[in-house]
Amino acid sequence: MSQQQTYPVQLVQPDGRRVLDKEHGxxxxxxxxxxxxxxxxxxxxxxxxxxxxxxxxxxxxLGLWPPLLGQEAAQVGSAHALHPDDYxxxxxxETAVAYCRGVPPEQLTALWRGVSHHCWDPDEVKMTNANIxxxxxxxxxxxxxxxxHLDGADIATIAYFGDGATxxxxxxxxxxxxxxxxxxxxxxxxxxxWAISEPVSVQSHVPLVRxxxxxxxxxxxxxxxxxxxxxxxxxxxxxxxxxxxxxxxIEAMTYRMGPHTTADDPTRYxxxxxxxxxxxxxxxxxxxxxxxxxxxxxxxxxxxxxGEADEVARRLRTATIEMxxxxxxxxFDNVYATEHPLMTEERQQLSAHLAxxxxx
Amino acid sequence: xxxxxxxxxxxxxRRAMEDDAKVVLLGEDIGRLGGVFRVTDTLQKDFGEHRVIxxxxxxxxxxxxxxGMALRGYRPVVEIQFDGFVYPAFDQIxxxxxxxxxxxxxxxxxxxxxxxxxxxxxxxxEHHSESPEVYFAHTAGLRVVSPSTPADAYSMIRQAISLDDxxxxxxxxxxxxxxxxxxxxxxxxxPLHKARVRTRGADATVxxxxxTVATALTAAKIAAEEGHSLEVIDLRSLSPIDVDTIAExxxxxxxxxxxxxxxxxxxxxAEIAARVTERCFYHLEAPVLRVGGxxxxxPPAKLxxxxxxxxxxxxxxxxxxxxx
Ligand SMILES: Cc1ncc(C[n+]2csc(CCOP(=O)(O)OP(=O)(O)O)c2C)c(N)n1
Numbered sequence: 001m002s003q004q005q006t007y008p009v010q011l012v013q014p015d016g017r018r019v020l021d022k023e024h025g026x027x028x029x030x031x032x033x034x035x036x037x038x039x040x041x042x043x044x045x046x047x048x049x050x051x052x053x054x055x056x057x058x059x060x061x062l063g064l065w066p067p068l069l070g071q072e073a074a075q076v077g078s079a080h081a082l083h084p085d086d087y088x089x090x091x092x093x094e095t096a097v098a099y100c101r102g103v104p105p106e107q108l109t110a111l112w113r114g115v116s117h118h119c120w121d122p123d124e125v126k127m128t129n130a131n132i133x134x135x136x137x138x139x140x141x142x143x144x145x146x147x148x149h150l151d152g153a154d155i156a157t158i159a160y161f162g163d164g165a166t167x168x169x170x171x172x173x174x175x176x177x178x179x180x181x182x183x184x185x186x187x188x189x190x191x192x193x194w195a196i197s198e199p200v201s202v203q204s205h206v207p208l209v210r211x212x213x214x215x216x217x218x219x220x221x222x223x224x225x226x227x228x229x230x231x232x233x234x235x236x237x238x239x240x241x242x243x244x245x246x247x248x249x250i251e252a253m254t255y256r257m258g259p260h261t262t263a264d265d266p267t268r269y270x271x272x273x274x275x276x277x278x279x280x281x282x283x284x285x286x287x288x289x290x291x292x293x294x295x296x297x298x299x300x301x302x303x304x305x306x307g308e309a310d311e312v313a314r315r316l317r318t319a320t321i322e323m324x325x326x327x328x329x330x331x332f333d334n335v336y337a338t339e340h341p342l343m344t345e346e347r348q349q350l351s352a353h354l355a356x357x358x359x360x
Numbered sequence: 361x362x363x364x365x366x367x368x369x370x371x372x373x374r375r376a377m378e379d380d381a382k383v384v385l386l387g388e389d390i391g392r393l394g395g396v397f398r399v400t401d402t403l404q405k406d407f408g409e410h411r412v413i414x415x416x417x418x419x420x421x422x423x424x425x426x427x428g429m430a431l432r433g434y435r436p437v438v439e440i441q442f443d444g445f446v447y448p449a450f451d452q453i454x455x456x457x458x459x460x461x462x463x464x465x466x467x468x469x470x471x472x473x474x475x476x477x478x479x480x481x482x483x484x485x486e487h488h489s490e491s492p493e494v495y496f497a498h499t500a501g502l503r504v505v506s507p508s509t510p511a512d513a514y515s516m517i518r519q520a521i522s523l524d525d526x527x528x529x530x531x532x533x534x535x536x537x538x539x540x541x542x543x544x545x546x547x548x549x550x551p552l553h554k555a556r557v558r559t560r561g562a563d564a565t566v567x568x569x570x571x572t573v574a575t576a577l578t579a580a581k582i583a584a585e586e587g588h589s590l591e592v593i594d595l596r597s598l599s600p601i602d603v604d605t606i607a608e609x610x611x612x613x614x615x616x617x618x619x620x621x622x623x624x625x626x627x628x629x630a631e632i633a634a635r636v637t638e639r640c641f642y643h644l645e646a647p648v649l650r651v652g653g654x655x656x657x658x659p660p661a662k663l664x665x666x667x668x669x670x671x672x673x674x675x676x677x678x679x680x681x682x683x684x
Pocket of ligand 1: 134161164166194388419445
């Protein structure tokens with residue numbers, strides 16, 4: 001069991017100054033200026049993706065979008081701690097994780113445009129598609145991790161979920177199973193303070209990280225807007241899992257700057273002052289200040305990253321707008337792995353109906 | 361008063377809370393936000409946080425604790441945010457809530473109302489457009505109802521809350537913004553278990569419920585222009601089913617088309633068809649036909665117009681019966 005953490009792990013302060021924390025600093029000692037710029041770059045690009053997708057929704061090109069604005073460090077930092085063969089179980093907001101796993105920007109929007117139930121091939125990037133039913137992926141990550149362990153594979157899984165999700169029975173059960181099996185799974189809670197309109201106080205009266213305690217799972221609370229600190233604690237958790245030491249629970253303290261989804265109106269339930277407080281702790285600005293302070297940020301680099309982000313956004317936009325509506329008869333595809341007569345019959349019915357419509 | 365479906369429910373909940381201090385609301389985001397569909401808008405402000413309770417994000421917990429409150433004499437009204445999220449509460453509903461009265465030889469009642477926005481037609485993502493009504497209709501001990509108009513939304517929510525049995529209350533979400541005149545002073549004009557004849561007709565009977573009633577009425581209008589008069593029945597109660605009203609109509613028209621957006625296979629249409637066939641065998645001029653969703657997971661938003669019964673598919677079925 002780890003020591004009880006009384007404060008969130010932090011390696012960089014909001015103004016860009018480093019924090020002297022030898023224990024966690026050592027976990028990211030290899031992160032030089034070049035690697036830090038990479039983290040900065042991925043955060044800038046994923047924010048650009050998010051802003052573009054939000055705009056696409058406002059323009060009617062997407063039915064819905066769940067913004068990650070403000071959570072870039074939690075997602076990019078943790079994703080960079082993973083090995084390519086580790087498996088990611090996500091909820092619906094992990095766009096930056098998907099990007100870091102190598103999902104091309106062109107593939108990020110199909111679900112939200114309503115043309116498909118999925119966006120990318122899960123096994124290609126070792127990351128599931130969006131899980132909309134809150135909390136269930138905790139169990140899946142645990143089962144997958146256990147199976148990998150049985151196979152003798154040295155991999156970890158990671159389950160991403162929100163603060164609200166910790167109230168679901170599925171997550172409690174996942175923690176119990178993971179502990180009992182000593183499963184190589186990392187529970188990564190992005191505590192963005194809100195579950196739609198409900199503040200985290202509705203879910204818990206103790207820090208969420210302490211939930212892990214009751215299951216005998218080590219927990220760590222980290223400043224989720226500090227990409228280095230998130231990288232450090234996730235690396236340690238992944239390493240623990242991969243070497244057979246069992247599960248870890250990470251609570252990344254962050255904030256959802258935008259609405260829950262584009263269908264939500266946060267002005268009904270939270271104050272501008274609250275949001276402003278967190279705006280002062282912006283995760284991207286923090287790395288920029290750090291790089292700037294240490295003389296590792298040139299105007300050319302910033303410009304280059306902006307250019308790259310614009311290019312990614314352009315690809316996302318074009319691909320989204322050009323996504324055709326699917327052929328209606330494809331509805332019957334893949335309902336079963338082995339087609340059965342009812343599907344064949346209904347596909348024919350719909351085809352006939354469509355053909356009639358085309359004639360009249 | 362001209363009101364939306366959602367606002368009619370809001371007034372119904374407000375009146376029920378005014379009339380009985382034991383009526384409490386539980387759910388996710390129902391307080392300050394007023395629910396994602398705003399059905400509970402302003403109620404927390406007016407009744408306080410102990411009567412309009414923002415719960416942790418846990419459906420099994422919501423129904424299980426509401427059940428506990430009911431055992432203590434409260435009349436909880438639960439909101440499940442979307443149809444696809446009732447499944448975590450399924451065990452509580454079917455194993456506990458539905459069975460308690462029977463299991464205790466009638467000593468213990470569970471006067472719970474579980475409100476579930478259901479069905480498609482709003483361009484939503486996965487798990488937000490489901491029609492899970494048959495899972496509940498198949499469970500003894502539960503009443504299952506679904507209003508289709510603002511007026512019924514108001515009267516039926518009042519009836520559901522005052523009933524001593526647990527009621528699964530399905531709200532067709534694509535009708536939330538429909539407007540109509542609602543008499544907030546009058547008493548309900550029908551018992552909760554009765555169907556409502558919406559239009560009189562002689563050529564065929566069309567039974568629908570929830571989101572598809574309006575579709576059936578549109579089909580009836582088009583049919584009328586083509587010289588066929590359809591009798592459209594809004595089922596309203598999915599368990600029990602008001603077979604009398606349907607049978608009376610079918611005895612007259614000789615033809616029945618059942619419409620729902622849930623998958624047809626093992627759907628409510630099958631139950632209605634079987635019962636009507638039994639009752640009206642000698643009056644039926646044609647086989648009973650069903651028009652419904654396909655037997656697939658609810659498709660992505662861009663395809664839902666093909667999946668949901670539209671007037672065209674209803675009329676095609678009507679034509680088939682008329683030709684028989
Ligand atoms: C089982 C279930 N219940 C309800 C919902 C509706 N819903 C979608 S997201 C959400 C809030 C989730 O909050 P949290 O877990 O903190 O994650 P966040 O959205 O903040 O990332 C709710 C209530 C759902 N998707 N699944």
